[in-house]
Amino acid sequence: MQGTPRARWLDAEQQRDWRAYLRASRLLETALDRDLQEHGVQLSEYEIISMLSEAPGRHLRMSALADLVVQSRSRLTHTANRLERRGWVERRPSAGDRRGIDLVLTAEGRRALEGMAPVHVESVRRNLLNHLSADEFHALGSAMRSIADGIRSQAPGHDVGKGTDAI
Amino acid sequence: MQGTPRARWLDAEQQRDWRAYLRASRLLETALDRDLQEHGVQLSEYEIISMLSEAPGRHLRMSALADLVVQSRSRLTHTANRLERRGWVERRPSAGDRRGIDLVLTAEGRRALEGMAPVHVESVRRNLLNHLSADEFHALGSAMRSIADGIRSQAPGHDVGKGTDAI
């Protein structure tokens, strides 16, 4: 717990676990993406329309959506263009702030999502849920929540309090 | 537990945990990548030279390496070209099989890796390890190992036994 100035290497077990994480997270991403791609979308596109479908009024501001799906704004702009060309989303100026743009899920987008959702759920089960007990899966979720919170708490704009890491 | 033919949706808690996984895995990837990019490499490039450095003789066959880091062969070919241009790796015909190519870490590549390793370890600690207890982290590693095993056991080429999934 004493902060040593120099980076300590990981011990053998940590190293093994870290490698396991890295490898599995990629296998999983690849598998989920492949399954959705048979239906003509990428996972990252699916996420966008899925978030929109759950948002009140089926719309979200570009910046809020970008944060939610962890994509850069620029990437979201380009992806939204693709989705718009397919008729799945539309852009609308957001109420109140004239800089803002709302991305709205169209009826056609909703239908497309409804067609893909069962495929995707089945894929999540087959590639993830089926390999863990309910407890293991829930522990995975909690651990990942802690990680997300931890990372966000160091993000720029977050006031960390007193210098945890003075150069 | 009775296999219903139709996809069951996820229950609210599973959904929450799955979303947490997705979001955190992306925040983590982004954070680790950003930290390495300050030193001019992407995480996926770092992984390649790091695997090479640990391999006996500091070399691996392209196909073995591609599997190890979960990249397509084509992607690895392109990435290896970039690394080769920087003088960090070299290609050599592999012994025995004249179709094969070994990717070898150069002395310069090793030096570069040694320079970046502490940065990367610190980043893994800061973005991942520090947010979990030792037990939680180990459980995460185990869960991810199960997932990797589960996904690979369904991969094409793996004989699954009698038809688990008749059309």
Add this chain to the structure above:
DNA sequence: GACATCTAGTTGAACTTTCAATCATTCTTC
């Protein structure tokens, strides 16, 4: 109320990844 500063979103070029086609070699099997 005008200045700088910050936030929201877009743009196009550069870069990376994917996709389908290709070439060479090895393995099968007949």
Add this chain to the structure above:
DNA sequence: GAAGAATGATTGAAAGTTCAACTAGATGTC
């Protein structure tokens, strides 16, 4: 031992992502 199938790696074009620069509107400040 020759034909066909499978494996290893590469190629170049298409598709997707990042990066830096930019426009427009909001916010803070003096």
